[in-house]
Amino acid sequence: xxxxxxxxxxxxxxxxxxxxxxxxxxxxxxxxxxxxxxxxxxxxxxxxxxxxxxxxxxxxxxxxxxxxxxxxxxxxxxxxxxxxxxxxxxxxxxxxxxxxxxxxxxxxxxxxxxxxxxxxxxxxxxxxxxxxxxxxxxxxxxxxxxxxxxx
Amino acid sequence: xxxxxxxxxxxxxxxxxxxxxxxxxxxxxxxxxxxxxxxxxxxxxxxxxxxxxxxxxxxxxxxxxxxxxxxxxxxxxxxxxxxxxxxxxxxxxxxxxxxxxxxxxxxxxxxxxxxxxxxxxxxxxxxxxxxxxxxxxxxxxxxxxxxxxxx
DNA sequence: TCCTGTGTGTCAGAACATTGACATAAACGA
DNA sequence: TCGTTTATGTCAATGTTCTGACACACAGGA
Numbered sequence: 001x002x003x004x005x006x007x008x009x010x011x012x013x014x015x016x017x018x019x020x021x022x023x024x025x026x027x028x029x030x031x032x033x034x035x036x037x038x039x040x041x042x043x044x045x046x047x048x049x050x051x052x053x054x055x056x057x058x059x060x061x062x063x064x065x066x067x068x069x070x071x072x073x074x075x076x077x078x079x080x081x082x083x084x085x086x087x088x089x090x091x092x093x094x095x096x097x098x099x100x101x102x103x104x105x106x107x108x109x110x111x112x113x114x115x116x117x118x119x120x121x122x123x124x125x126x127x128x129x130x131x132x133x134x135x136x137x138x139x140x141x142x143x144x145x146x147x148x149x150x151x
Numbered sequence: 152x153x154x155x156x157x158x159x160x161x162x163x164x165x166x167x168x169x170x171x172x173x174x175x176x177x178x179x180x181x182x183x184x185x186x187x188x189x190x191x192x193x194x195x196x197x198x199x200x201x202x203x204x205x206x207x208x209x210x211x212x213x214x215x216x217x218x219x220x221x222x223x224x225x226x227x228x229x230x231x232x233x234x235x236x237x238x239x240x241x242x243x244x245x246x247x248x249x250x251x252x253x254x255x256x257x258x259x260x261x262x263x264x265x266x267x268x269x270x271x272x273x274x275x276x277x278x279x280x281x282x283x284x285x286x287x288x289x290x291x292x293x294x295x296x297x298x299x300x301x302x
Numbered sequence: 303t304c305c306t307g308t309g310t311g312t313c314a315g316a317a318c319a320t321t322g323a324c325a326t327a328a329a330c331g332a
Numbered sequence: 333t334c335g336t337t338t339a340t341g342t343c344a345a346t347g348t349t350c351t352g353a354c355a356c357a358c359a360g361g362a
Contacts, residue, residue: 094358
């Protein structure tokens with residue numbers, strides 16, 4: 001039986017639907033990245049670094065929606081695998097700017113391909129106009145939530 | 152040398168925006184439920200049971216987007232706190248249908264209020280028509296992702 | 303000058319969720 | 333009847349993430 005036991009109210013709940021979509025995306029990305037030996041948070045970290053080299057641990061954590069403690073252990077793993085390098089000591093302040101190694105650049109290039117394929121599947125049923133609209137609507141949701149989420 | 156992003160442009164990535172929205176929702180719900188002594192997965196479990204009493208552990212797990220192992224320990228906690236009851240032995244098959252206790256019903260009623268308030272904040276910037284459209288678009292994304300998801 | 307606030311990195315512990323595996327139970331077809 | 337498939341509950345081990353806490357580095361104003 002493939003009938004999902006969802007109640008009537010839950011089907012009309014925007015939050016539940018959002019969670020469902022995020023969960024489906026997470027599963028698909030996880031499956032797509034597994035052959036490359038990358039988890040979703042690891043991919044997120046590498047993708048952030050590919051676009052903005054030299055981000056600190058805390059900045060990466062905010063960008064990947066995890067705590068800086070989690071990002072720190074994640075970064076240590078990527079460093080151990082030779083995908084990322086960090087200076088042994090901070091040049092200014094306390095931040096340790098991270099950078100991709102050539103191997104890391106190679107890996108993120110492969111990962112981007114499969115992740116792009118997943119995103120294409122996700123928006124396969126949407127035309128260009130609907131995709132733009134969805135982005136606007138999601139942005140409005142984020143803005144509404146963060147409006148009163150201060151401290 | 153022109154600056155060509157090697158990977159996905161995160162600012163225009165639908166997946167990134169979806170993750171951002173889900174993360175903001177999770178944080179807001181977490182903060183709203185904390186005074187009640189409930190985590191988000193616990194709330195999800197109680198909400199599912201409130202709408203469809205007698206769901207089994209596995210059904211609850213699917214509905215809350217976690218593994219049945221995780222849902223099992225979660226249910227044990229709720230049972231220990233007296234919010235949920237399960238028969239000691241299965242009546243048919245192996246499934247153990249869970250039900251809310253009066254205390255559980257009371258707790259989920261309180262939790263529903265604060266969660267509904269969070270959802271209202273999320274859709275505060277959306278009119279009724281936009282909200283319907285967002286539901287449709289998210290549904291299309293889920294359908295697209297699950298179309299080629301190998302179970 | 304002091305010193306308060308914000309941001310950062312790091313440590314330890316606990317809480318959480320997952321993977322992998324096994325045995326049981328019902329449904330279905332050969 | 334038997335065997336396969338599918339679904340369930342449970343156990344063990346592992347991995348992940350978070351909470352809580354501390355120390356350090358800059359910027360700003362009193």
